[in-house]
Amino acid sequence: MDTLFICDDDQPAVKYYREILKEISLEEKLPFVLKTFSSGEEMLTAYDQQAPLLILLDIEMSGIDGIETARRMRVEKQYQGALLFLTNHDKVVMDSLDLGVERCLKKSLPVETVKQELRTMVKQALQQRIEITFDSLERGSQSILLNKLLTISAVGFGKRKLLVLKTTDGEQRIQGSLERFEEELETLDFCRVNKHTLVYLKNVQAIQDDALLLIDGTKVKMNRQNKRIVTEKILAAGE
Incomplete structure (x- = not known):
C-alpha cells in the first residue's frame, strides 16, 4: 500500500491536511497510509527505501527548514517521488532550488481549493508509478515507467508491423499495432498527433507552431487537423 508523508511542526496544520487526505482516500477509493512528522530531522531519520x-x-x-529537508531527501535519500511545499508566503521562488518540487501550496487557500490541489497531486503521483509492459525485439519482455515514455511510432508496414518506443533512456523496437496501444493508453494522457505517432502528453514541454517540443528537446510534427484536439488534451493533462 502506498504511503504519504506530512511534515509540519504545526500540529493543527498536520491534522487539517490529514483529514483532507483521508477524505480524498475515501472519495476516490485510493487506499494509502498517512505518516506524520513534526520536523525535517524526524522525517529524514524515519525514511527508509520504501519511498512515499x-x-x-x-x-x-x-530546526532544518523545508527547503533543506527537501534537498537532503533528493540528494542523501535519493527520493524521486512527488514533493509539495506548504507555505504562508504569497510567493516562493523555486527556480533556483532544483529540487523537483511539483507545487507550492499556500496554507491560507480555501479548503475546497486545497482539497482539489491535493487530489490532483495524489492522482498524478499514482500515475507516475504505472508501468507499461511490452515485448522488445532485442530484450524480450520489458517494463518501463509511464513517465519515461515520450513517443510510440509506427515504422513498419505490411505483415511486419514494427513500433519504436522512445523513452528518456533511449529507444526500443517492438512488434505490434499502433492502434492497439492507442486504445489501451488513451486514458493515460496519450494522444495520436499524426498518422504514425502517439505522444505522452505529460512529457510535452511546449507547443511550437505545428510541432510539440518534448522534454528531451526533440520535436514531433502534428497534423494540422489534430492540433486543436492535441492542444486541448495537453491543457487538460496539465490540470
Whole structure:
C-alpha cells in the first residue's frame, strides 16, 4: 500500500491536511497510509527505501527548514517521488532550488481549493508509478515507467508491423499495432498527433507552431487537423 508523508511542526496544520487526505482516500477509493512528522530531522531519520508516494513539506519549520529537508531527501535519500511545499508566503521562488518540487501550496487557500490541489497531486503521483509492459525485439519482455515514455511510432508496414518506443533512456523496437496501444493508453494522457505517432502528453514541454517540443528537446510534427484536439488534451493533462 502506498504511503504519504506530512511534515509540519504545526500540529493543527498536520491534522487539517490529514483529514483532507483521508477524505480524498475515501472519495476516490485510493487506499494509502498517512505518516506524520513534526520536523525535517524526524522525517529524514524515519525514511527508509520504501519511498512515499507524496510528501507534503512545510517550508517554515524549526530546526532544518523545508527547503533543506527537501534537498537532503533528493540528494542523501535519493527520493524521486512527488514533493509539495506548504507555505504562508504569497510567493516562493523555486527556480533556483532544483529540487523537483511539483507545487507550492499556500496554507491560507480555501479548503475546497486545497482539497482539489491535493487530489490532483495524489492522482498524478499514482500515475507516475504505472508501468507499461511490452515485448522488445532485442530484450524480450520489458517494463518501463509511464513517465519515461515520450513517443510510440509506427515504422513498419505490411505483415511486419514494427513500433519504436522512445523513452528518456533511449529507444526500443517492438512488434505490434499502433492502434492497439492507442486504445489501451488513451486514458493515460496519450494522444495520436499524426498518422504514425502517439505522444505522452505529460512529457510535452511546449507547443511550437505545428510541432510539440518534448522534454528531451526533440520535436514531433502534428497534423494540422489534430492540433486543436492535441492542444486541448495537453491543457487538460496539465490540470
